[in-house]
Amino acid sequence: MSHKRIPKRRAAIAAGGAVALGAAAILLPNANASQDGGTSDDAATAPRTLKAADASDLASQLAGLLGDAFAGSYYDAGEQQLVVNVVPGDNNRVIVEAKKAGADVREVANSMAELRTGAQTLKSEATVPGTSWALDPRTNKILVTADSTVTGADWDRLESTVEDLGAGMATIKKSEGTFRTFVSGGDAVFGGGARCSLGFNVTAGDGSPAFLTAGHCGVADDQWSDAQAGQPIATVDQAVFPGEGDFALVRYDDPATEAPSEVNLGDRSVQISRASKATVGQQVFRMGSTTGLANGRVLGLDATVNYPEGTVTGLIQTDVCAEPGDSGGPLFTQDGLAIGLTSGGSGDCAVGGETFFQPVTTALEAVGATLGGDADAGAGDRAGGQVGEEAGGQAGEEAGADDQAGGAEGGDGEAVGGGDQAGDGDAGAGDAGDGTGYAGADGTGLTG
Incomplete structure (x- = not known):
């Protein structure tokens, strides 16, 4: 049976093959x-x-x-x-x-034990829907965020708790958006009337093919399809949400399904070499079925988010945008490392906001699955060379047309890799020197 590919619309990405990082x-x-x-x-x-x-x-x-x-x-x-x-x-x-x-x-003044004790105090005294906190090593403090729904007595309670921790222990800020999980109806992977995004293909503990996605997707329905109202192709095996994470292991119903460790580009793919822990300050890329490709940086670790459905702990906080339907989608690096699965957040890809991700390493350990391997090992190399010339420009055009960005001026594009050229007005800059081309859903072209 040919391997199941989940269609991705509006954006394409490429990387020059799996990079073994042994340095x-x-x-x-x-x-x-x-x-x-x-x-x-x-x-x-x-x-x-x-x-x-x-x-x-x-x-x-x-x-x-x-x-x-x-x-x-x-x-x-x-x-x-x-x-x-x-x-x-x-x-x-x-x-x-x-x-x-x-x-x-x-x-620095605060030890990890002291910061975690402070986070525990927030959990016991200020668990209010619409709030989050994460450890920020750049400031050596706890970063506390409240969305627009936290007002009145709830805000006073949160602010008082932060003040009691002390100015040297925590900071607090308001977010204009509303914390929510990013489930919606539409295309990509479908179940129970909801749309989510496939994260990473993995191998389950018994050797069968499966994929990771968000746990709040996994608890929405047991069976998932690759087409709206289509026949199920996979069944949820394990799902965690809310609680200690937001992840689900979904097994392909056909044990002969080929599920290589890669991010799907439609007619080509990018190899994902292994899972890795996030580092604050690290540049990361997110792929989702609604908004395509977006990029940003890791802001905090060990994040706790109080969604309306309940509290989720152990997440990664970023400034990468996301929207409904992007839930479960992969967070990864330009080197082909799997970092996280899209959970939820506030804002959208027009105004930005905070987005939280389930660490892939924690999810893999919890479900007993593995990521990476030698399946289709050359796919990334083939994709890198071709997409550097084609997909960067093509996807930039497509993304620009969808978002009326027309490729913009490279906008918030950040040069990656060796080429040091960020979107040149044609949104794709497809002639990347090393064959690496990234095109974002907002028309931003990133080339390596």
Whole structure:
């Protein structure tokens, strides 16, 4: 049976194949080597220039190395460096090791334990629908957000709780939108009158093909189709929502279904090499059945969101836009790493807002599934070269026509990869030097 492809409309993306990111794995062993090959003490302790994915891997290693001294980390995209927070104490040795590993180490006031205790206080005293909080290592504080529905006594309660935590522990801001899950009727994957987006194809614990999507999609209906009012192609196996996450494992009904680890581009695809944890400051891309491609950065981790349906914990907070129907769609990096599944948020792709994502690593562990492998290993390479010439321009035209953006001027486009060219007015800039082309649903062209 041919593999099931979920149609994506309005935008196309491409990446130049699966990138095996092993650099971070050797950063610690080679910490004494400077970037230019020297071995001076100054060079050995200077912060290293890192790709975001390498910084994420290094952050995970340093979290274990530093123990209780570790107070979070984030990626400084401008300097291309990993910044690691540590609390003062008898930890000079591990700080030296962190610096040798290439991190920019800074001392902060709040430990991870103190921040998590503060988050627990918010949960027990200020769990109000329309609120969220996440750990923000850039400020070393808890970022508390209230949507437009939080008013009167609820706002007073939230504000009072934040004030009691202290100015050095938490900040609070208002969002113009309303927190909601992004389920809607329309196209993509359908079930129970709702529309969602397929996240990532995976292999279930028993070896059968399946996919991940949002948990609030999984609890909406047991069976899902790839066409509105079509025959079911997959059945929900596990779903979590609300509670400790927003994810579902959906098994393809036909065990012979080919489900390669890739993001579907319609007539071509992009290889997803593996799952990775998010890093604050990291640039990420989201694909959804309503709005196509959007991009932004990770703002916070361990986010708690109080949706009208209930509280969800352990999410990733970003400034990537999304709209109803995008739920469950993949969040990933330009290097082909799976990061998250679209959960919900506020705003839309016209005004922006906050969007929350279920970490893929947590979902995979919970359902016992695996992502990645050697299926269609060359697909990304083939797609990269072709789409760099075709899909960037074509999708930019299509997206521009849909949104009256006409490709805009590259608008909020950010150059990625080696080409350093962001949308040039033709919305796709399809002649990417290395074959990597990203085109957003708002007409923004990103080329590598």
